Amino acid sequence: MKASHIVLAVLMLCQAGAASAQCAPGVPSAGNPGCIPPNQQNSPYYQDSTPAPQAPPRQWGDGWGAISLDFSKGGRGSAGQMQSKAAAEHAAVQDCQKDGGEKCESFMTFVNQCAAVAQPLSGGDLSTATAATASEANERAIRRCGDDKTCKVFISECSLPIRLNGTNGS
Template sequence: MYRMLLLSGCMFVSVAASAQGCPNGIPLAGNPGCIPPDQSNSPYYQRDGAATTQSRAVWADRWGAIAVDKSKQSVGIGVAEMMVSERKAKAGAIGDCRAKGGTQCKVVLAYYNQCGVLVAGDAGYTSMGSSTAEAAAKLGMEQCTKTGLSNCRVYYSACSFPERVR
């Protein structure tokens, strides 16, 4: 009886070990033969020698811009978000400002992979960029009051974060 128990225990350990899969560093999924990824017959083989189970993520910068027209009685504003380049963001913001009736539109802030805000007071404005909309708004409000403007408020806020392209 003792031998039978020992024999069944050994069989259980053997089955459990084979169910574990491939040795460390060799992917199991879609690879029933546990072929190392650097061998040409492996389902994970890549010619350049870089075998991998997943491709690396690729991120692209995204730009935003804020343009204002100070010739208006109130601040005229144009904006662009999630643009692929600084040039396109600036052109988009100026185009948006002009589409809203602006005639002397100028870019006051271009930012990428972050957030931008325009904070306006009774007699002027300030713009600021930071990692979050809240942080940019806090910095903008501080700058607005520091420059002596009253009744400061966040007039516009947006983020243009990197976008995964692969």
């Protein structure tokens, strides 16, 4: 009987060791020798539920553009991506003066879009157009003028909304 008591004692010790190595239901045991619940900060399975800080929302401002012309000398100038109408007109007049214009005047302004000015190859009235893209504005100006065989776009510019906050994709 003594041998059977020893075998029984050994079996009980083995069972006790196995029982102490298992964690409570819902608590992972792999790599978690202390059976620490996963919602405790010192658990190897802990994941902070605090939401990551959010970037501020993007803010956009109007992007002003202008085209200026000197009808006597043929100078022309444009400006885009300006924060005000006045700034766009001023920059376009300066650009026209760099092109040889002496009496440059603001011809048109636009905001958050593209603009084009076309004229018949033989001279005559100017046709203007605005659109979301430069190619669309050019096509519209040509259509208003006539067609691409008789008219030519001689100046175009785009000015899209200006991002006011954040950089590097934020």
